[in-house]
Amino acid sequence: MKIDGYTRLAAVVAQPIKHSLSPFIHNQAFELTDENGVYLAWEIEPQALPAIVENVRLLEMYGLNISMPYKTAILPLMDELSPEAALIGAANTVVNRDGKLIGYNTDGIGFFKSLAKYQFDMKNRRLMIIGGGGAAIAIIAQAALLGAAQIVVAARKSASFEPLKARLTDLSAKTGVEILLTDLSATDEMQKNIQNADLLVNASSVGMDGVSTPVASEIKLPAKILVVDAIYKIRETPFLKWAKAQGVPTENGLAMLLGQAAESFQLWTGKTMPVEAIAQTLEQK
DSSP states (O other), rough: OOOOTTTTEEEEEEOOOOTHHHHHHHHHHHHHHOOOOOEEEEEEOGGGGHHHHHHHTTTTTEEEEEEETTTTTGGOHHHHHHHHHHHHHHEEEEETTTTTEEEEOOHEEEEEHHGGTTOOOOOEEEEEEESSSHHHHHHHHHHHTTTTTTTEEESSSSSTTTOOOOHHHHHHHOOOOOEEEEEEEEHHHHHHHHHSEEEEESSSSSSTTSSSSSOTTOOOOOOEEEEOOOSSSSSOOOHHHHHTTTTOOOOHHHHHHHHHHHHHHHHHHSSSHHHHHHHHHHHOO
C-alpha cells in the first residue's frame, strides 16, 4: 500500500472498536481498486464525537463509519441525512461532499444487495424477521422502502416489546407498508407467518454462542423461502443448520457485513468494492 501526501483517510468510530474487521475490509478494497486511501479504527469517548466529525472536514477525509454507541448521536452533527438514515433514526456512514457531511445508513441496502446472487427482490414480497435491535430496524426500514408487501417482526415479550411496537407502527405509517409485531414464543403464530414469508431473517444475537436458536425446531419452512442469519462470527449457526436441513437456501451474516461496507466504499470513492475477492481472504482470516 502506497502512503504519500495525496493519501486520503477514512475511519470507523465506536466504543469499543479495536476488534473490528472494517480496517481489514476497507484497506484491502483501497489496494485492490488502486485507490490512494487508508482506513483506521478510532475508539473514542462520547465527548470527543463532535471534534472527530469536524476533523472529517479539516482533514478532507472520505468520511467515517459509525458503530455503537454513536449511530444516533451522530445525527444532529450532520449537514444532511439520506432518506433511509432519517427513517431508521441512525447513521452508520458519514460522507464528506466538499465539506458538506451527509449521514447514510448502509446496513439495510447492503443487506438486500448481498442477496442479489439469489435473484431476490423485496418488492411485493413478505419478510419475516426475528429481533428488534438496530440491525433489525435497518433491514425492516429498507424492506419497506423497497416496497415489501408485508413485514412481520418476531420478538420476545420483554420490557422492550411495547416500545418496539410503537416504533414499528411509526415506520408503517411513514412508509405505507404493513408492519406487524408478534410474540416469538407463540409457535403456532410463528409457523403461520413463516409459511407465508418469502424471506426469513434472524437479526437477533441468539445463536452467537453456537448452540442456541431463536425458533422452535418443529417449525416447518416453505420450499420457496430464503433464510438469512445476520450473525457472521459463526459460519453456520444452529438457525442456519436447521434451515439447511429442510433443504432451503441459506446465507450467513458475512454477506451483510461486506454489503454495508461496499455501499460505504462506493459512496466515498465512486468505485465498486471487489466483494468476492475480499470475502475469500476474510474467510481465511
